Amino acid sequence: MAYVLSANRLTDGRVVYLSEGEQWSTQFVEAKRINADDLDHAQAVGHSAESNNLIVDSYAVEVGEDSPQEPSRLRERIRGFGPTVGDHQIRIVAGPEG
Amino acid sequence: MPVIDTAGLEIEDVWRFIDTADVAIAEDYCVMTLDVFEECSGRFDSEQVQRRGVRFHVGETIDDAAPYVRGLGLIELEFPHFKDGRMYSMAAMLRRKLGFTGDLRACGDVLPDQALFLVRSGFSSIVVPEQFSPAQFQSSLSAYSVAYQSGQSGDLPMVLGLHRSEPSGVTS
């Protein structure tokens, strides 16, 4: 079982992942892979970052065995890679049927 | 822990919390729980009762208080958690229904940001929790000069319908 540690950045709420050197990255690809044995330590790093008002709500996200790694749950994939809908540009107007 | 008034200024706290009936009977300016008070309330005359206080907890209803409230010098309402708003209603009822005119004090878990809510619900003093300072409460008290529901804060009895108060304090 492997994990990454995720949280939201306090200042702007953006999803971040614990990466190398105990940094927090908004890019899932930079998330550090954490073995079950190392999880406690990682979570401690998370709590410390919370106490230092860097992040909020850190938690462990299960990742699969594939490479590059991906979260196991769809919800976490959406969190990591963005909504599955919308580009939020103006739609091309379809015609009278609108 | 410091105690502040409705302007956020620290006041002298003469009250001491005690937990047995014999101390309650003997000592002036002591605060006790409701059940201790019920044990010994019959022993106080109207003068003495002004120098007694009761600390209520959530779940204790105003009916428990009704027979005794009028004369008490102090009533404390303890907030178990700052998200638990039951004591605001208790305060409002103590002031309006039972006509309590003594010191109504908020204690327990309260945030500086709740100061105005407390005062406008009828509290006349607040025990400042350890992790905060009177200055933080005072700052919060001056956050608003207007309100939709009442006249000046500190109006007794509290008026809580729609009474739009202007910045100058004039009600409309």
Next chain:
Amino acid sequence: MYIYDSLDKSLINQRVSEFRQQVERRLSGDLTEEQFKPLRLMNGLYLQLHAYMLRVAIPYGTLSSDQMRTLAHVAEKYDRGYGHFTTRQNIQYNWIDLERTPDLLYDLSGADLHAIQTSGNCIRNVTADPFAGATADEVDDPRIWSEIIRQWSTLHPEFSFLPRKFKIAVTGAAADRAAIKFHDIGLRIVRGVDGDLGFQVFVGGGQGRTPIVAPLIRPFLPAADLLRYLDAVLRVYNLHGRRDNIYKARIKILVDSLGADDFARQAEAEFSSLDPKAFEVDDDEVKRIRQMFALPLVAVDSVNAKHDSDEQVDEPHFSRWLSTNTFPHKVPGHTIASISLKPVGGIPGDATAVQMNAIADLADRFSCGEVRVTYTQNLVLPHVRDIDLQKLWEELKKNDLAAANIGLATDIIACPGMDYCSLANARSIPIAQRLSERFADLNRQHDIGPLDIRISGCINACGHHHAGHIGILGVDKKGEERYQLTLGGEGNGESAIGKILGPGFDENGILDAVENVVGTYLAMRAKDETFSQTVLRLGHAPFKERLYARH
């Protein structure tokens, strides 16, 4: 509409300053997240799946064109160029920074907009009939009373830390376009036996985990007693609502567990103990507010009036739009026009900043500068002259806002779902989009007739699926998205809760299931019978049979 005076403005300005300070204290660590969260929520700011989400209040769903422009400005300056209109007549922005929120709120305050109490365990935005003030069938304009309730409930010192959120809805008509019976308190304006104004008071409705249609608690409440009665109900709830379990903390649970009669008695006892004088709203004040909602119109003789459009071309698409998207107005020569935010394949309720600005201009041109938001995630221009309708439609078309589908199969209500919401178990928007595409053919939609499809991505039911003719609830089944279909709900007028038809489906399965259910209706309906009428007549059995029949 209600115009802020110096008191109203002072309040929201001071709220902005207070929040600015609270944010600073949070960022510096003077406030912990646990302490800050309820304060943040009372200002409508959630921490969601991707970022902070801000819910801006649109009191009783009424906006001026300038306010709409400000909402567009916020979308552009602080978000990604779009916003989402919600099932409580508010608007949500999904990509908000905490640090910039005080500036955002400051910008909003310039247009008398705010995010006060759009979240948190307090009294939320009071919603109302989106046709208020324009419809002929109302006893009185519900917005007058909604505005009174809004003021009374804003930063109410006693009721800001309730067991749970509290939602109030008001209708002025017998027709309920505000789903009042699915609210914590629902108010219908009626006349008493002596012709005096008053309210039917429903208490304890809601959707979510435990959907309940609110019982009638007070058959007639004189208007003068409105705030006193609300005060009484809120006090009973504040004192006795459950605080041990957030799923059992709404007032509907309290009313249900006590029983309507006992609850009514407790509310009445508290009500009787309160001093009427303390709660009466000054007659002058009611008059002042009422005047602001006065109709800005005079009757127009459509038959003889000059037409604004170049030619009244016999345009079948326009006629079709007229038939679904317009509604009778109380003033002759005028019409209530709906703007559909449900284009085929689109995200229900979303509008871009460009569209919002376009709508603001159209409101100025065609609707006395006024726009409404419906709880079905559409918009309304309430005061359009008949002679302007075709021109309006042409302009709406240019902005992809002319879908002629109000009340039809593609007028789908969907919550943001797992694409945006941290509470969700499944995505709802893609289901809405795929369904919309399947039913795109307008001829087919018209043949089907009124069909209310509603999708929620979790049991919290923000998509109001319980009240849909067809409801879809997304759940998580062993890590997979699964969709349950409910049938027989009703949210327009009569209120009814749909029942699950059977086992759930995967994403493709639910699309087929909806088609199957519609197919059953088409096969079995009587002449001129609507979908919900057929369901009522036949019950669930034939639908269930055809849906789950072995092939």
